[in-house]
Amino acid sequence: MAAAAPPPPPTPAPSAPTGLPDSDSTPVGHPLFSRIRLATPLDVPHIQKLIHQMAILEKLTHLFTATESDLASNLFKSPPFHSFTIFLLEVSSRPFEKDSNLHSQNFTPIERIINLDHSLIDPEAETFRNGINGDAVAAGFVLFFPNYSTFLGKPGFYVEDLFVRECYRRKGLGKMLLSAVVSQAVKMGYGRVEWVVLDWNVNAIKFYEEMGANVLPEWRICRITGPALEAYRDAI
Amino acid sequence: MAAAAPPPPPTPAPSAPTGLPDSDSTPVGHPLFSRIRLATPLDVPHIQKLIHQMAILEKLTHLFTATESDLASNLFKSPPFHSFTIFLLEVSSRPFEKDSNLHSQNFTPIERIINLDHSLIDPEAETFRNGINGDAVAAGFVLFFPNYSTFLGKPGFYVEDLFVRECYRRKGLGKMLLSAVVSQAVKMGYGRVEWVVLDWNVNAIKFYEEMGANVLPEWRICRITGPALEAYRDAI
Numbered sequence: 001m002a003a004a005a006p007p008p009p010p011t012p013a014p015s016a017p018t019g020l021p022d023s024d025s026t027p028v029g030h031p032l033f034s035r036i037r038l039a040t041p042l043d044v045p046h047i048q049k050l051i052h053q054m055a056i057l058e059k060l061t062h063l064f065t066a067t068e069s070d071l072a073s074n075l076f077k078s079p080p081f082h083s084f085t086i087f088l089l090e091v092s093s094r095p096f097e098k099d100s101n102l103h104s105q106n107f108t109p110i111e112r113i114i115n116l117d118h119s120l121i122d123p124e125a126e127t128f129r130n131g132i133n134g135d136a137v138a139a140g141f142v143l144f145f146p147n148y149s150t151f152l153g154k155p156g157f158y159v160e161d162l163f164v165r166e167c168y169r170r171k172g173l174g175k176m177l178l179s180a181v182v183s184q185a186v187k188m189g190y191g192r193v194e195w196v197v198l199d200w201n202v203n204a205i206k207f208y209e210e211m212g213a214n215v216l217p218e219w220r221i222c223r224i225t226g227p228a229l230e231a232y233r234d235a236i
Numbered sequence: 237m238a239a240a241a242p243p244p245p246p247t248p249a250p251s252a253p254t255g256l257p258d259s260d261s262t263p264v265g266h267p268l269f270s271r272i273r274l275a276t277p278l279d280v281p282h283i284q285k286l287i288h289q290m291a292i293l294e295k296l297t298h299l300f301t302a303t304e305s306d307l308a309s310n311l312f313k314s315p316p317f318h319s320f321t322i323f324l325l326e327v328s329s330r331p332f333e334k335d336s337n338l339h340s341q342n343f344t345p346i347e348r349i350i351n352l353d354h355s356l357i358d359p360e361a362e363t364f365r366n367g368i369n370g371d372a373v374a375a376g377f378v379l380f381f382p383n384y385s386t387f388l389g390k391p392g393f394y395v396e397d398l399f400v401r402e403c404y405r406r407k408g409l410g411k412m413l414l415s416a417v418v419s420q421a422v423k424m425g426y427g428r429v430e431w432v433v434l435d436w437n438v439n440a441i442k443f444y445e446e447m448g449a450n451v452l453p454e455w456r457i458c459r460i461t462g463p464a465l466e467a468y469r470d471a472i
Contacts, residue, residue: 051386066389074390082319084384084391110472143386148320150287150379150397153302154310155320156461158394161386182460183472192461198454205456212464216457218434220441224418225392225428228448236346236419 030116032091034173036180037102037109039086039141044072046128046138047086054163080107081188084145087180089164089173092136110180114171122167140164142177144193152191157181159195178211196221266352268327270409272416273338273345275322275377280308282364282374283322290399316343317424320381323416325400325409328372346416350407358403376400378413380429388427393417395431414447432457 039047048068055064075084090096102109122128122137130136140163147158159181164174182193197204197215205215224232275283284304291300311320326332338345358364358373366372376399383394395417400410418429433440433451441451460468 055387060387063387066385066387070389071386074384078318082314083382143384145382145384146319147383147394148310148379148381148396150307151291151296151299151302153306158383160384179468179471182465182468186465186469192459192465194457194459196455197458199456200454205458208458211460212467213458213460214464216459218436219432219457220435221430221452221455222433222441222444222449223428223430223452224447224449228450229418229422229428231448232415232418233422235415 030119032093032114032116032120032171033095033111034089034091034114034139034176035096035109035111035136036087036089036177038080038107039075039088041072041076042131043086043088043138044068044075047071047088047141049127050138050141050163050165051161053165054161057163081184082146084143087142087144087177088138089140089142089168089177090130090136091139091168091173094135096136107184110176112176114173116171120167122165124165124167128165138165139168140173140177142181144181146190147194149191154189154191156190156192156194157185159193162195175207175211182211266355268329268350268352268356268407269331269347269372270325270327270350270375270412271332271345271347271372272323272325272413274316274343275311275324277308277312278367279322279324279374280304280311283307283324283377285363286374286377286399286401287397289401290397293399317420318382320379323378323380323413324374325376325378325404325413326366326372327375327404327409330371332372343420346412348412350409352407356403358401360401360403364401374401375404376409376413378417380417382426383430385427390425390427392426392428392430393421395429398431411443411447418447 045068048066048071051066051071052061052064055061075086077083096109096111125137128137128139130138141161142159142163143161144157144159146155148155159178162174162178164177185193197208199205209215281304284302284307287302287307288297288300291297311322313319332345332347361373364373364375366374377397378395378399379397380393380395382391384391395414398410398413400413421429433444435441445451
């Protein structure tokens with residue numbers, strides 16, 4: 001697809017009686033432990049299913065052709081942040097076990113506890129279960145890669161896809177994923193973060209503007225693909 | 237900047253009496269020898285000046301801050317086509333000398349001869365002269381980098397900037413630069429090439445559509461930059 005999926009509507013996360021605690025606080029109510037980490041090749045089956053769900057949401061399954069093999073052969077070829085990079089969002093009803101393997105590669109996983117008013121049932125838990133941390137499931141992802149501003153003379157990030165599975169929406173997790181990318185850009189001294197949104201998706205636009213984004217009214221995307229692209233095979 | 241500069245209007249290159257000859261033909265009239273090659277760090281002074289001219293053309297000099305040092309420190313860090321890549325367009329009134337150094341890195345320079353009706357005066361020839369091939373000057377460039385389509389499960393190219401100096405416009409050189417990127421995408425098995433255009437720039441849109449591009453009407457660019465970006469420094 002060409003663009004970040006519409007995010008969950010800008011409903012704020014349900015506030016817990018004591019406010020949103022940080023990771024060291026004792027959770028109250030129904031805690032949802034969430035973690036953002038760099039995806040690895042082992043996550044490809046989950047990522048492929050998440051992308052497929054995004055295609056269904058956008059009614060674009062006719063454009064969806066990516067197999068696990070396609071993704072495995074094109075992703076994870078470069079160190080994180082230098083090329084196509086995926087942050088995977090996992091959630092669990094129990095705290096995540098510490099995993100020092102996840103702390104490498106210039107990125108420390110981000111953990112948050114979200115206190116829900118009600119317990120949450122994930123009808124797809126079996127499909128998206130993490131084989132290592134038994135209770136954790138993949139709940140969403142963001143795929144991004146470096147772009148470049150010649151005017152700034154520095155790189156930025158372009159967010160291609162942002163997706164959270166249906167039962168985990170409206171809890172601030174989409175914002176958490178996008179914020180992780182923007183924070184990483186700041187940390188690396190990059191100049192901007194960009195993505196695209198459909199002009200009729202007013203909820204998404206409001207959500208993004210509240211996060212500090214400007215929506216540029218005049219620019220349009222041009223794309224050469226399919227047979228029109230293939231026609232250039234012998235053009236030069 | 238955010239986008240490919242408006243290309244030269246879609247005026248076809250002046251046709252020579254015998255049509256556009258290939259590089260082996262004897263030129264007639266006033267031949268302009270043109271060559272597209274991968275830029276190197278030695279080209280940064282010319283590239284910086286070309287970007288500045290683009291900012292003037294777009295009346296965006298207030299957004300232009302890139303120094304030669306910025307560009308040198310951020311470009312040429314990866315092999316060509318794997319990250320930010322620049323094709324430099326050079327022109328000369330004499331044939332280019334063969335340079336085997338330019339044939340490395342998965343790209344063979346593209347040469348064309350354009351037959352002009354009149355001889356051409358380049359008022360900035362001294363500024364943009366190539367120190368090695370004495371008569372050749374830098375006339376334009378295209379900066380592009382890989383992007384990724386999760387639906388296709390494969391990479392593409394995003395064209396950030398396309399620029400041809402004023403005295404060389406309307407001769408098919410912008411089309412030659414963009415075609416070189418599209419051809420490279422096909423050669424690498426990539427799925428698409430994208431860039432952006434201003435919605436009021438009807439000449440540019442017509443030019444791109446004639447090249448096989450679709451202009452996507454509904455997508456809008458979102459951007460976080462400047463203080464709004466900086467606000468995320470301690471967000472995570």
